[in-house]
Amino acid sequence: MTFDLRTILQSKAALRLRLAAQPIGVKLRLLDELRARAVAIAASRKTAKPSAK
Amino acid sequence: MKIKEVIATINQMQRAGVIERYAIGGAVGATFYLEPVATLDVDIFVAFKTQPGSSLVSPQPIFEYLTQHGATVEGEYLVIAGWPVQFLPPTSPLGEEALAQAAEVDVEGEPTRVFSAEHLAALALQLGRAKDKARLLQFVENGALDADRFQTILTRHGLLEKWRTFGQQFLQP
Numbered sequence: 001m002t003f004d005l006r007t008i009l010q011s012k013a014a015l016r017l018r019l020a021a022q023p024i025g026v027k028l029r030l031l032d033e034l035r036a037r038a039v040a041i042a043a044s045r046k047t048a049k050p051s052a053k
Numbered sequence: 054m055k056i057k058e059v060i061a062t063i064n065q066m067q068r069a070g071v072i073e074r075y076a077i078g079g080a081v082g083a084t085f086y087l088e089p090v091a092t093l094d095v096d097i098f099v100a101f102k103t104q105p106g107s108s109l110v111s112p113q114p115i116f117e118y119l120t121q122h123g124a125t126v127e128g129e130y131l132v133i134a135g136w137p138v139q140f141l142p143p144t145s146p147l148g149e150e151a152l153a154q155a156a157e158v159d160v161e162g163e164p165t166r167v168f169s170a171e172h173l174a175a176l177a178l179q180l181g182r183a184k185d186k187a188r189l190l191q192f193v194e195n196g197a198l199d200a201d202r203f204q205t206i207l208t209r210h211g212l213l214e215k216w217r218t219f220g221q222q223f224l225q226p
Contacts, residue, residue: 019089
């Protein structure tokens, strides 16, 4: 692990390229999972009560 | 995989003669070329058939077929295998060309069509919303575009000035 910004950005770019190079079946399964997560987050936002000040 | 179920259902509908040519666009289409990015819906571009006795195009046959085959309606969406799917007509010459020239691909044995990377990028440039610009940047940074083909599309559809502006905003070192 590093806090060097250049290294962090390079590793992010490398991860994106690795993900992009995955077989389409793998990527579409990830989309399924990402959507399920986004729906769950949206639902929790709707039910979350605003905190009292 | 649920998106594969969506594709299989649309293929069945095509075989039943409800639609002719279709292609996947939007964020799901971009996933064929880029890393996956969270999206809530699937955009299917389709040439709508005109109704007998009418010159108007209608999505009604699609709604009727899919609801008879288990889909549910939520506003402008048809929900298939849990995914909200929107059926869209191409609304510009660029969109029509993207549909006509869509690439045939295979998703684990299920054939489908998807807009080419260059057409998806050109459509993102044309639409110009923040999320479209982010997607266009992904295409560029990932080296996912055939530069000659992209340039030809931009020229044909009068998008060179927009591309120059985009380059000045986002691609200058």
